[in-house]
Amino acid sequence: MSLSDAARAVRENAYVPYSGFKVGAVMQAEDGSLHPGCNVENVAYPEGTCAEAGAIAAMVAAGQTRITAAYVIADSPTPVTPCGGCRQKLAEFAEGPGTVITMANLDGVEMTMTMAELLPGAFATSHMENVET
Structure with a gap:
């Protein structure tokens, strides 16, 4: 399964009863394994979890600690970049400043940035x- 397909699939599982804004994310680890995550809202804002944070947690839970690529998808007019906190989380586990982060929308529009571009x-x-x- 591709990063894009995995992110689209996990996005459908997002728990977003308040915003209705589903986000899916997938981290590819050093061993090639894919680790998906989706956003999970909570009525006590901002206690929810971003899709990127959930995917990173799944990757670490599986025993992996290096992201070689990431993919984030949401239903928006343009690709949505990770929030500031998730950018720092991605930087913590990224293989390096050249790690590619792809952001996409459901219409197939993609934007690719390196970790260094996303969080200088x-x-x-x-x-x-x-x-x-």
Whole structure:
């Protein structure tokens, strides 16, 4: 199954009784495995979970910690980029700044960016080198 097909399929499982805005995401791990996630809303905003965060959690739960590619899809006029928090989460697990993140809508419009383009200046462990533990 392709990243696109997996993201479209998991998007249908989104729990969005408040916004009606379904999002699907798939992380491809270093071993080639695909890990899907969908957004899950909660009446106590903002306690829901983004699709990207759910997919990353599924990947880690499966024992993988490196994203080699990601795909995010939503029903919107243009492809939707991940929120700021999810950009940082993606950066944490991305293989590197060149990791490709594809955003798409249901009409087949895709936008591809590298992790560095999506989150320039991402906070990283190198920023904490002077911290004493």
